[in-house]
Amino acid sequence: MGLIQEIPVYLGTRSYEIVIGSEHLSSLGSRIRSLDIGTDAVLLSNRTVFRAHGKPVTASLKKAGFAVHPLTVPDSERSKSLAVLGKLLTELARLQKPGRCLFLVLLGGGVIGDLGGVAAGLYRRGIPCVQLPTTLLAQVDSSIGGKTAVDLPQGKNLVGLFYQPRLVFEEISFLRTLPDRQVRSGMAEIIKCGVIRDSVLFDRLEQETIVSLRADEKAMAWVIARAAAVKAKTIEQDEHEKKGIRTILNFGHTVGHAVEAAGGYTGFAHGEAVALGMRVASEIARRMKVISKQDADRINSLINRFGLPAHIRGVQWDRVWNAMAHDKKWVRSRNRWVLPTGIGRCTVREGIPEPVIRAAIRTYWEE
Ligand SMILES: NC(=O)c1ccc[n+]([C@@H]2O[C@H](COP(=O)([O-])OP(=O)(O)OC[C@H]3O[C@@H](n4cnc5c(N)ncnc54)[C@H](O)[C@@H]3O)[C@@H](O)[C@H]2O)c1
Ligand SMILES: [Zn+2]
Incomplete structure (x- = not known):
């Protein structure tokens, strides 16, 4: 044991x-x-x-x-x-x-x-x-x-x-x-926890891979515990998602949910879609100058390290865009984004200009 x-x-x-x-x-x-x-x-x-x-x-x-x-x-x-x-x-x-x-x-x-x-x-x-x-x-x-x-x-x-x-x-x-694909998909949520609230977890993930974690259950348990603690702390502060704190767990999910829905839930696994969503949100953050290019690059590199997708493909632009506009988390039709401000820190922003959102999605869009 x-x-x-x-x-x-x-x-x-x-x-x-x-x-x-x-x-x-x-x-x-x-x-x-x-x-x-x-x-x-x-x-x-x-x-x-x-x-x-x-x-x-x-x-x-x-x-x-x-x-x-x-x-x-x-x-x-x-x-x-x-x-x-x-x-x-x-x-x-x-x-x-x-x-x-x-x-x-x-x-x-x-x-x-x-x-x-x-x-x-x-x-x-x-x-x-x-x-x-x-x-x-x-x-x-x-x-x-x-x-x-x-x-x-x-x-x-x-x-x-x-x-x-x-x-x-x-x-x-x-x-x-x-299966490995399921493990990678779950890793996306762990990376999310590192980005939004736990720089120590993020640093550690930069030293690990899917292979190293699968081979060492103690390391895997440590990583899982850190991510679980981020989730636990966040829900303790906002159990019923009334104070806008639990919202940070939605980092990567605005585009993530839209990509999943646009693909009829058959193309990307949930974590794969969230990984794409984290890339887009980090790009928005960079364009809005709330995060340094260096930190945005670190987030992208970590997502690469765990073999998560780098391109939105196999879905139609209009479907993704419409799914996003219907996101039940958007407030009174103002778009709302969880944006990283560094490693282990994030902010919630509303009303991001549409051209910025489009450009950020295009960065990862494969025709
Ligand atoms: N309640 C929440 O806060 C919350 C958060 C995120 C996602 N979800 C929901 O979770 C669901 C997705 O969960 P999931 O990704 O775990 O999918 P899942 O429950 O469908 O499991 C994925 C696949 O792995 C198989 N499986 C499970 N454990 C296994 C194991 N140990 N070994 C081999 N195969 C195993 C399952 O049979 C299934 O085929 C979605 O419905 C989503 O909406 C809920
Ligand atoms: Zn999720």
Whole structure:
């Protein structure tokens, strides 16, 4: 068992821990037991992940005295639908028996975490849930902070709620089975955290590569913990995204979301799109003279170092532009950008002149 790191998330009565380590699954059951959140664990996953990692999770829960009810949903973003959510809620009601107190354990990437989070928040007006993220993206981002949602045909993440987990338990060895492309995609969110709030993390990433991190789980755990801490600190200051602080986590996402949407969510992986978005936002920052050329270049070089894309391709300009204009985070149709002001620092700016935005996108546009 490797070094275990614990990051507290202080949210008053909704506080919880993010526990990060390698080969520490045996302690999962007893940790949950100490939280006193129920008798029966409903273990939600998909078949891919359950086959790879379900066994030791189930064993740890059983050893701690919990009954375990495994449930799987199809391995696809399409599981974030009202139809699958309805089935899941019905299944929870079916499992409800006298003397049973249910809680959810969400074993998977962001899809499972988001779907299961909504179900936990809605069923009986809320039952406890534990996030057991298995993708890098989920470990540094989606499992932390309590944003949960499912999709509608009209758009992604349109139906959801803020609902905090009772524990985020991160097992680094889950990542051994994760394809490289998924790891790179998650790295984009880690780079984001370094840029917006943690220059020490950024400096360290400049010394690492995907290969070095995959080969050294201690190094990977350190990097994940730093990024998770950035997310935790940010949401502590603005849990419900009301004060404009949580907005900084959106660095790279203005263009990122637009590129993803324009490609019908089939071209770029989320982190790949965010990487392009970070390049464009850094270019805007440089043109607006809020960051030095040298720091903007460092951000770009780090994105290159982790093998993330350098060109927006395979999408139509008008689609990207329209998707951006419809971004639900833009305030009263004024464009809004998270711009880096240095390494580990950023600012939120509204009303950037359109020619500056167009020129910055063109810098990375491949015809
Ligand atoms: N709630 C939030 O704050 C938040 C933040 C960011 C993203 N999201 C959401 O997260 C989702 C994307 O999450 P994701 O990138 O984790 O995708 P995902 O959940 O679809 O997982 C990606 C793929 O990896 C597989 N997989 C997962 N863990 C694995 C492992 N250890 N080994 C091998 N394969 C594994 C999955 O089965 C899936 O095929 C999107 O729906 C997005 O909207 C939510
Ligand atoms: Zn993201």
